[in-house]
Amino acid sequence: MLRSVRVRAPRTRILEDAVIIPVFSGARTLPPAAARADRTLEGMAAALFADAFAGRRGETRTACVRRARRLLRVVLVGLGPRAARTPEALADAAGAAARALRGRVASAALLLDDAVEAATSAEADAILHALLKGFALASYSVSGQPGDTPTVRRLVVVTSRSQRSLAPVIRRARLVCDLIVRVRDWVNAPANRLTPSAFAEASRELCVASGVMCRVWNRKEIEKARMGAVLAVAVGSREEPRFLVMQYNMERPDLPLVCLAGKGVTFDSGGISIKPWEKMHEMKGDMAGGAAVVAAMAACASMKLPMRVVGLVPCVENMLGGGSLRPGDVVETCTGKTIEILTTDAEGRLILADAVAYAHAHYKPDVIVDIATLTGSVLIALGTRIAGIVGTSARHARALEEAGRRSGEPVWTLPLDEYFSAMIKGDISDYKNYGGRNASAITAGAMIGVFAQSTPWVHVDIAGTAWNDGGGPAYQTPGATGYGVDLLLRFLEGLAGAS
Numbered sequence: 001m002l003r004s005v006r007v008r009a010p011r012t013r014i015l016e017d018a019v020i021i022p023v024f025s026g027a028r029t030l031p032p033a034a035a036r037a038d039r040t041l042e043g044m045a046a047a048l049f050a051d052a053f054a055g056r057r058g059e060t061r062t063a064c065v066r067r068a069r070r071l072l073r074v075v076l077v078g079l080g081p082r083a084a085r086t087p088e089a090l091a092d093a094a095g096a097a098a099r100a101l102r103g104r105v106a107s108a109a110l111l112l113d114d115a116v117e118a119a120t121s122a123e124a125d126a127i128l129h130a131l132l133k134g135f136a137l138a139s140y141s142v143s144g145q146p147g148d149t150p151t152v153r154r155l156v157v158v159t160s161r162s163q164r165s166l167a168p169v170i171r172r173a174r175l176v177c178d179l180i181v182r183v184r185d186w187v188n189a190p191a192n193r194l195t196p197s198a199f200a201e202a203s204r205e206l207c208v209a210s211g212v213m214c215r216v217w218n219r220k221e222i223e224k225a226r227m228g229a230v231l232a233v234a235v236g237s238r239e240e241p242r243f244l245v246m247q248y249n250m251e252r253p254d255l256p257l258v259c260l261a262g263k264g265v266t267f268d269s270g271g272i273s274i275k276p277w278e279k280m281h282e283m284k285g286d287m288a289g290g291a292a293v294v295a296a297m298a299a300c301a302s303m304k305l306p307m308r309v310v311g312l313v314p315c316v317e318n319m320l321g322g323g324s325l326r327p328g329d330v331v332e333t334c335t336g337k338t339i340e341i342l343t344t345d346a347e348g349r350l351i352l353a354d355a356v357a358y359a360h361a362h363y364k365p366d367v368i369v370d371i372a373t374l375t376g377s378v379l380i381a382l383g384t385r386i387a388g389i390v391g392t393s394a395r396h397a398r399a400l401e402e403a404g405r406r407s408g409e410p411v412w413t414l415p416l417d418e419y420f421s422a423m424i425k426g427d428i429s430d431y432k433n434y435g436g437r438n439a440s441a442i443t444a445g446a447m448i449g450v451f452a453q454s455t456p457w458v459h460v461d462i463a464g465t466a467w468n469d470g471g472g473p474a475y476q477t478p479g480a481t482g483y484g485v486d487l488l489l490r491f492l493e494g495l496a497g498a499s
Contacts, residue, residue, distance in 0.1 A: 001181060002136045003153045005170050007163040010113070014040060016156055017105035018073035020097045021045055022115040022131070024082040025055035031114035037158075041065050044074045056080060057089050058096035058474055075100050075108075079115060088385075088408035088473065090115075090127055091134030095474030098138035101152055108152050110135070112159040125169045128157065130408060132173040133486070134475040140181055141477070142188050175302055176489065179295040180482030182206065186291045187466065187480030191267035191284040196234075196315035199266050199287060200242035203294040203313070207246055210298035212311075217243035225334055227354040230314045232331040233347045236271060236324030237317035243355075244290075246297045246311035257308040258495060259365040260297070260488065261355040263348045263372035264290030264315035271318050271344030272326055285480055286348070288466035289372040290315065292484030299489045305496045310363055314351040318344070330429045333357055335451065338429040346433040348372045349447045357451040367396050368452050369491070371460040371484055378441040379464035382412055384472060387465045387483070390416040390445040391458030400458060403490035409483050411460060414442050421446050460484070 010033065019041070021034045030038060030049050038045040048061040057080030064071045077097040080089050101108060110131065116124035132155075139151035157166065186194060186202065194202075200216045207214035222230055222243050234241035244264070249255060265286040269275060275283065290313035297311040325331070329341045331350065335357045339350065352370050359368050378388040387404075389411045391397050397413045404411040423435035424447045431450065435443030445459035465483040468476045 001139055001151065001177070002155055002174070005132060005155045005157065005174065007157045007159060007161070007166050007170075009160060010036065010158055014072060014109055016107040016109040016154070017070070018075060018101055018108040018152075020075045020077060020108055020110045022077055022079050022093065022111065023049070023053070023055045024079045024085075026081065027055055031117070033111050033113040037111060041072070041074055045076065048074065048076045054078065057093050060096050060100045062100050073101065073105055085127065086408065087126060087130040087406060088410065090130035091137075091408050091475050092473040094131040094134030095138030098135045098152065099474055102139065103151070105152060107154040107156070109156045109158050112157050112161075124161070126406070128166065129169050129173045132170065133177055133408070136173070136177040137180060137475040137482070138477065140184060142185065142479070172303070175299060176486050179299055180485050183288070183291040183295050183482040183485055184480040187285040187288045187482075189284065191317070194266055194284070195239045196242045196264070196266050196317060197240060199264060199290070200244055200315050203244055206294060206298050211248075211301040212297045213247045213250070215245045217245065225358065227314070227334045227358070228332040229339065229350040229354045230316060232325045232329070233318055233350055234316040236321040237319040238321075239317045242315040244294070244311065244313040244315065246294070248297060248301050248309045250308050250310070252308060255306060255308050256495060257310070257363060257365040258492060259310045259312065259359040259363055259368045260293045261312045261352055261359060261368060261370040262290035262293030263287065263352055263374065264313040265318055265348060265351070266315060268318045268345070268347065269320060271347065272320060272324055273343040273345040274320065275345060282467055285467055286373050287315070288480065289370075289462060289484065292371055292462075292488060295485045296488035296492065299485065300492050305492055307492065307496045309492065310359065310365065312355045312359055314355050316351060318347045333451065335361070337431065337451070338426070340426045340429040340432045342432050342434040346444065348374050349433055349444050352448045353451045356448055356457070360451070360453050360455045365455060367393060367456045367458070369396070369400070369458050369460065369488070370448055371462060371488070373463040373466050374461045375441045375444045375463055378461040381441055382464055384464045384468065385410065387411045388414050388441050388461045389458055390414050390442055390449070391456075392416070392449060392452065393456035393458055396456055396458045399494050400460065400487070400491055403487050403494055407486035407490045409465070409487040411487070416442055416446060416449070421450065424450075460487075
């Protein structure tokens, strides 16, 4: 991962091990800033450009120029069409550049001015943020993994803009990337190491370091809160459940209050409704939503956002045992409402029902947003790039859509009305935890939403976006993606700005 990012003005000599030259598609000649730099590169950039380089997003050309006793690598990277320079596309292109340099150099210079030509100051900031995010995250490897391939550690942004003007953008990009790396490490961690208690303790440590107040409830405290759904999921595992309660800026009652709730299932076997063995090992990442909430709490505290935020994460394992939850059982939530269990593999909505109900009853927030790797059906509907959202607040759904566009972590709103809510009404209980295969991504969210009651609520299903099997954007390495961190932070920033 990157250890330092700094800014310097264009000059004739390049001291770094490599120079990265971004080029939009459709360019007929080498862009101006690149052409000036090419005078010291012996025309190598122009030669690469002339070699049928189209500037397609993520397209790279690499060559070396000898400099005394060292080699300077020249990388052309395509940004795609200028009109389509979205944060996601730019991060993808920067990730391709980072991959082209992986294992070869320790430092690189990024020529920025051509990429931000004709952009407003705000647009230029967004372009730089996306490029930094993509470059840094493409260099990720699981922390502590033996035999890591060396990556670029130092990046110099070459631009006519000042260090002072770009410092906030760089600071935010580094914060987001550091937290995404933390989330990736947690989600990639083996479930025998990241147990519910280990995840809760690691989350508490991050909160303390970031200035977030954090309490970790044990089983007795969960029982005292009468969270029967959380306890019912946890009963089949020898690992004790935990419940994270995080609070930021709660001493300011004049500020708006947002509650985030995240699914923290550190391993999901499916319970008695056991999953097929293929890909079950990936269920160590079923706490990706909870991890994103913890990281978002740390981020908003680090950035000192003018708002109050509460984060709730129930941490459990969903396992088989002699006392496991059974299909046909009825569990009672902290509201007294009951849920019939049709499948024990629909456990995320159970623990989030208690978390969302607690948020409504104890905090009366302006909005509740829950995030979870909830359903396989959202993967079928939207694939691995876009998360699905449902909710009762159109205003907050639109705010999440805008946050998705700005973060490069897109979401798509699915419909939710009384027809879908009727599908999770129970026969022998108030509700049932499975409404059938039809519209199951929607009905799964609907079962959580009923526990928000009158509080505006939005659910984000990241089952398709939290994990990369390969073939995703260049900045998403195989395994955990860290999706949701920047999305939630952009959402919170938007609400803070609106207030």
